[in-house]
Amino acid sequence: MKLPVALLVVVLLKLSQATRIDSQDETVSKRSTTTTPTKQCTRDNDAESVYNPANPSVIWICKNTTWTPFELVASAGKTKEQSATNCKQIKEELSTTDKCANQRTESGVYWVQDIQIYCDMNTSGGGWTLVWKHTYMKYKTLYKNMFYYSKYYQSCAMNDTEQGWCNIPNKTRFNPTEQMIVAYHKGTIVYAYKGYFNRNIDYHWTGAILLDAKMVIDQCTRSDTTGATPAPSVHTTGILGLSFDKKSPSNHYENCDTYHEGTTLTAPKECRWHNCRLPSSISSKQTDTDMAVAIFVR
CATH class of the missing domain: 3.90.215 (Gamma Fibrinogen; Chain A, domain 1)
Incomplete structure (x- = not known):
């Protein structure tokens, strides 16, 4: 069964939009793995650490209501x-x-x-x-x-x-x-x-x-x-x-x-x-x- 040309255009447009949205979501997801944890850092969870397997070089520790990153890679001579x-x-x-x-x-x-x-x-x-x-x-x-x-x-x-x-x-x-x-x-x-x-x-x-x-x-x-x-x-x-x-x-x-x-x-x-x-x-x-x-x- 052949789709009308107008309907086919609409379907292709929808698919392209969905692909773009998925791509954007994936980009946001990747970016979130390298930024501050989404979980709130409060005095209640002070000293709690968060480790993201997608970003294995950094571990985040809650210190005084602020997430602080610590590099897990070798850093001799850096400071x-x-x-x-x-x-x-x-x-x-x-x-x-x-x-x-x-x-x-x-x-x-x-x-x-x-x-x-x-x-x-x-x-x-x-x-x-x-x-x-x-x-x-x-x-x-x-x-x-x-x-x-x-x-x-x-x-x-x-x-x-x-x-x-x-x-x-x-x-x-x-x-x-x-x-x-x-x-x-x-x-x-x-x-x-x-x-x-x-x-x-x-x-x-x-x-x-x-x-x-x-x-x-x-x-x-x-x-x-x-x-x-x-x-x-x-x-x-x-x-x-x-x-x-x-x-x-x-x-x-x-x-x-x-x-x-x-x-x-x-x-x-x-x-x-x-x-x-x-x-x-x-x-x-x-x-x-x-x-x-x-x-x-x-």
């Missing part, structure tokens, strides 16, 4: 009260949770031992705690407090493009077994090498020398430097505790990447790339450019 021991702990905990939590393992600032610290969550597996950094050519006057073995505290809560220098004393507090030196140009890693943790780093310039160093990244284009492990330099034209040499890792008295033409802390001229030429893809000016060197532990 001062949830400070982590180091960035590695944050990486490991968040990597065991769902995909939404994994989004928070991006490099950035986290709470570690009650202070905010920048964590590199990507390089060589991530979980690296920033303990020292100096952006060369950004300072014309250098101080002993800037040495990586200094006891002076300068917050390491920003990445290399936002902060000139930082230092976290007592680096053994992060229970590290590894150490990494990273050189940046405007936020791009030019080279990175890692090795075993050197316990001298808390009190002597030799503490930045990587033990059993391995290359992580090396974009230097000079053939005589590629593969060479960066090490601190104490050449008379360098600055003790700030200068690094990539050409001769076993000779700590040669000219260095972070070269100073001045001879004192208060009268340096410039710091440049000398033993590592930058790729043209990173900078059209391959040698006389600014750089930042950072030390991480894990």
Whole structure:
């Protein structure tokens, strides 16, 4: 039996409206699973908890007539009260949770031992705690407090493009077994090498020398430097505790990447790339450019 055209149009219209209403109801239903519980929170049910299986990452607890959400996923490093021991702990905990939590393992600032610290969550597996950094050519006057073995505290809560220098004393507090030196140009890693943790780093310039160093990244284009492990330099034209040499890792008295033409802390001229030429893809000016060197532990 054929339906009149007019009646068929009406039937199809009704069906489409019903489908749209069902879809809207489903959307509302899904949205309600992620919002405050519909049950009233009063003093009579204070401390009562509500768990919705459709939203397993949150549990709601009635506190003083207000529903308060608590995340059930790992949250180490998210707040001062949830400070982590180091960035590695944050990486490991968040990597065991769902995909939404994994989004928070991006490099950035986290709470570690009650202070905010920048964590590199990507390089060589991530979980690296920033303990020292100096952006060369950004300072014309250098101080002993800037040495990586200094006891002076300068917050390491920003990445290399936002902060000139930082230092976290007592680096053994992060229970590290590894150490990494990273050189940046405007936020791009030019080279990175890692090795075993050197316990001298808390009190002597030799503490930045990587033990059993391995290359992580090396974009230097000079053939005589590629593969060479960066090490601190104490050449008379360098600055003790700030200068690094990539050409001769076993000779700590040669000219260095972070070269100073001045001879004192208060009268340096410039710091440049000398033993590592930058790729043209990173900078059209391959040698006389600014750089930042950072030390991480894990």
